[in-house]
Amino acid sequence: MQRIRNELELLQKSNHAHILRVHGWSQWSGSMALILEYLPGGNLKNFLRNPNSRIRTILRLRICAELADAIAFIHNLTKEQRLTHGDIKPENILLSADLHCKLADFGGAKLSSHTGKAGKQESSSEEKYELTPIYAAPERLGDEPVKPKKEQDTYSYGLIVHMVLTREPPHVHYPNVAKYLQAVVKGKRPRTEPIEELKLSYKIPYKRQVIETLENVMRKCWEHVPSLRPNMLDVRDELHNLLRQAAHAEVLQTVTDAVASIEINVPSTDDHHCVPLDFFDTQTRKFGMSYFVKTLRLISAGKCSNLKIMLFANLVLNRLKTLYIKLYKYFYDRTKG
Numbered sequence: 373m374q375r376i377r378n379e380l381e382l383l384q385k386s387n388h389a390h391i392l393r394v395h396g397w398s399q400w401s402g403s404m405a406l407i408l409e410y411l412p413g414g415n416l417k418n419f420l421r422n423p424n425s426r427i428r429t430i431l432r433l434r435i436c437a438e439l440a441d442a443i444a445f446i447h448n449l450t451k452e453q454r455l456t457h458g459d460i461k462p463e464n465i466l467l468s469a470d471l472h473c474k475l476a477d478f479g480g481a482k483l484s485s486h487t488g489k490a491g492k493q494e495s496s497s498e499e500k501y502e503l504t505p506i507y508a509a510p511e512r513l514g515d516e517p518v519k520p521k522k523e524q525d526t527y528s529y530g531l532i533v534h535m536v537l538t539r540e541p542p543h544v545h546y547p548n549v550a551k552y553l554q555a556v557v558k559g560k561r562p563r564t565e566p567i568e569e570l571k572l573s574y575k576i577p578y579k580r581q582v583i584e585t586l587e588n589v590m591r592k593c594w595e596h597v598p599s600l601r602p603n604m605l606d607v608r609d610e611l612h613n614l615l616r617q618a619a620h621a622e623v624l625q626t627v628t629d630a631v632a633s634i635e636i637n638v639p640s641t642d643d644h645h646c647v648p649l650d651f652f653d654t655q656t657r658k659f660g661m662s663y664f665v666k667t668l669r670l671i672s673a674g675k676c677s678n679l680k681i682m683l684f685a686n687l688v689l690n691r692l693k694t695l696y697i698k699l700y701k702y703f704y705d706r707t708k709g
């Protein structure tokens with residue numbers, strides 16, 4: 373109990389954006405209650421399984437990037453200490469109302485020094501922790517108990533990425549969980565056909581690139597040999613960089629779509645509110661006198677009902693530029709006077 377409290381204290385001091393807040397706890401004869409921040413979005417498992425949840429590429433990426441951030445953080449808690457979560461699975465990842473994710477349920481977490489020595493206040497009963505075999509690394513599936521190591525979290529993270537991409541649990545194409553686990557120990561992994569289909573369904577290059585990067589991360593994380601799995605700090609950085617690029621690409625795409633859906637009115641030469649801009653000096657970006665003469669002629673001929681005049685011309689690079697010129701009243705008054 374004391375061990376759990378120490379670890380929670382350490383975590384909460386850090387106030388990390390993607391780790392569930394613990395506001396406090398209450399302890400009485402062998403029991404402990406945690407007072408937690410409430411996350412209304414429920415857990416990731418229900419979110420992914422709900423056929424009504426619309427999960428776009430960039431959201432898949434953000435979920436994976438934020439979770440990588442949380443895991444990288446606990447794996448490098450202080451200079452000397454790291455925390456292994458030990459039970460990373462979709463039920464232990466919670467979502468806020470705006471679908472940001474937070475890592476929760478540190479009941480099986482294990483504190484150790486970077487040299488691999490375990491934390492001090494352990495007792496044998498606290499050593500036993502819940503293991504969710506579907507998401508457990510193959511080295512944890514043998515008969516002999518193994519020490520929790522950060523590489524095991526990395527493996528579980530790989531399976532979460534798989535689930536975010538496919539929206540199906542890892543063992544779904546095996547007759548049962550036991551058969552799936554036997555296969556995992558022999559080096560088999562969940563099926564990846566749905567990811568291929570997903571890639572083919574995207575015609576926009578950056579979306580396909582996001583899926584390919586996530587798939588690549590997934591494969592590295594679920595390597596059979598623990599030492600071949602990547603450091604979560606590198607995964608975090610790679611995914612956050614991609615998230616920034618993808619967000620930019622998404623905005624550009626949204627603008628392109630929006631532009632295609634609206635009508636842009638380019639004034640024509642027939643329109644008496646328009647003056648061809650042969651008089652515009654592209655070097656000085658000023659109008660020559662002849663422009664004003666022409667404008668003023670239009671005004672005096674009563675062809676402009678107001679003082680705003682649209683101008684357009686085939687300017688630099690053969691592009692049609694439309695300029696909106698606001699004429700101030702004193703020009704008008706001067707011509708009258």
Ligand SMILES: Nc1ncnc2c1ncn2[C@@H]1O[C@H](COP(=O)(O)OP(=O)(O)O)[C@@H](O)[C@H]1O
Nearest residue numbers: 408409410411412414415463464466476477479
């Ligand atoms: N802070 C919370 N806000 C909202 N739902 C929560 C919260 N904590 C837990 N839950 C819900 O309860 C489930 C189990 O919580 P968890 O902390 O993993 O407990 P357990 O130790 O039983 O696994 C989560 O998957 C989630 O659906």
Ligand SMILES: [Mg+2]
Nearest residue numbers: 463464476477
């Ligand atoms: Mg749990």
